[in-house]
Amino acid sequence: MTGDHPGVPGLGDAPFNAGGRRAARNDEHDEAAGGDAHGRSLILASVARDARLDRKFLLLIILAAAIATLGLLQGSAAVVIGAMLVSPLMGPIMGIGFGLATIESNLIRRSLVTLAAGMAVAILVAMLIIWLSPIKDVTPELRARTQPTLLDLGVAVVGGIAGVYAIMRKLSGVMVGVAIATALVPPLSTVGFGLVTGRMDFALGAALLFLTNTLAIAFAATIVARLNHFGPSLTRQHTAMQVVGIVATLGVLSIPLALSLNNIVREIGARTTVQSELAALLGKDDRVDSLNVRIENDEIAIDGVVLVDRYASQLNANLARAVRDKARRDVRVSIVQLRQQTNAAAQFEERLNQRLAALEQREDESRAILAGLTVGDLVPRDRVLLDAQARRVVVQRDREEEGAEVAAAVDRIMASVQARYPQWLVQNGSLTAAEAPPAAGAPGE
Incomplete structure (x- = not known):
């Protein structure tokens, strides 16, 4: 009966209310799903926009390549880091990753074209700068980009x-850290350096580093994007094929990286052995000025001072024999020995330098005193007798000949010089046989 009254809930309303609540929940779920799909669409649009080849991209890659090349030639890590921040190459690489995840051929094609153009422009800019530069020395920053290892692959994947x-x-600060951690433009600049200077080992090593970073970043982006439901729903077989393809590619790439890492580990081990054996052969006060240990054609090459x-x-x-017994390899040694100064020799050299400095100072003071006394030609140069060793100056004068005014002026000049050089004795008179200073003797301090 209560159901007959409008506006009053009754038993007859229960199914309607329950259905209404279920409908509301379904609408909320659809809205949430639609919101997620809309967010993914915005992200894909942003990735596609960053992967476009336009004037802004070309300008940034030119600037980044120029900064990286100059930083590598200077050996400045700070400048090279600045080039990483300017570089726009992360955009097309992310485009490749998201394109593989969504199986969007247009996005993949656009990203590949942009990446190829960026690589070509960066290498050409680097080659031009290096060709024009008078400095073509191999710096530590350049050498660091020529020996990629499995560690670089790990950094790129995590990055x-x-x-x-x-x-x-939408964490822009994180992207800054990723750009610094995963070097993209500096390896391309190193490729340009290798091509211009004829160092093909540098060019190939840097190219391998760039390929490592590019593929690792792209494949990591693909996997993370798939885990976040980007792209169509694939069957388990398609998903497995995608994963196997990525793992196989990274596995093939890992072979030269593992070999490079193994070479570095061998060089570190050889260097440790050489340092230990060399320290045992040197005397207690001997020291190593420089030491270079490298492996060339399965032979340990050692040179230093x-x-x-x-x-x-x-x-x-002796060093070659000791290292050969420890490392079980052929060893070539070229160590230059330089005789270092003893304490007595160093003290003698220091005293000699001090004496020379004192003599030079007295010579400077002598010239300054002579110039001060003869200013205005009131005192003729031939009437000034100067003994630098005794720090004594005698001005030969005839007051009657000078006159009162000139004599007073000369007195003021002598007083001024005496005040400026109190360690010297400036006096009137003439040198007699009894007063003459000794011909030689230690300078008075």
Whole structure:
């Protein structure tokens, strides 16, 4: 009966109310799903926009390549980091990753074209700057880009994951860190350096580093994007094929990186052995000035400079024998021995330098005193007798000949010079045989 009264809830209203609540919940779910789809669409649009080849991209890649090349030639890590921040190459690389995740051929094609154009422009700019530069020395910053290892692959993979997370969460600060951690433009500048200077080992090593960073970032972006439901729903077989393809590509890429890492580990081990054996052969006060250890064609090459108190004629042979027994490799040694100064020799040299400095100072003071006394030609130069060793100056004068005014002026000049150089004795008179200073003696301080 209560159901007959309008506006009063009754038993007859229960199904309607329950259905209404279910409908409201479904609408909320659809709205949330639609919101997620809309957010993914915005992210894909942003990625596609960053992967476009336009004037802004070309300008940024030119500036980044110029900054990176100059920083590499200077050996300045700060300048190279600045080039990483300016570089726009992260955009097309992320475009490749998201394109693979969504199987969007247009996005993949656009990103590849943009990336190829950026690579070509960066290498050409680097080649032009290096060709014009009078400095073509190999700096540590250049050498650091020529030996990529598995560690670089790991950094790139982690950096790619962080980059995708930053794009999805709109964290621009994180992208700055990713750009610094994963070097893209500096390896391309190193490729240009290798091509201009004929160092193909540098060009190939830097190209491998760029390929490592690019593929690792792109594939990491693909995996993270798939985990966040970007792209169509694939069957398990398609998903497995995608994962296997990525893992296989990274596995092939890992082979030269593992070999490079193994070479670095071998060089570090060889250097440790050489340092230990060389320290055992040197004397207590001997020291190593420079030491270079490298592996060339399965042979350990050692060269450097040591400072020794006593020359050891068999140092190179003994070191080669000791390292050969430890490392089980052929060894080539070229150590230059330089005799270092003893304490007595160093003290003698220091005293000699002090004496020379004192003599030079007295010579300077002598010239200044002579110029001060003869100013205005009131005192003729031939009437000034100067003994630098005794720091004594005698001005020969005839007051009657000078007159009162000139004599007073000369007195003022002598007083002024005496005040400026109180360690000197400036006096009137003439040098007699009894007063003449000794011909030689230690300078008075």
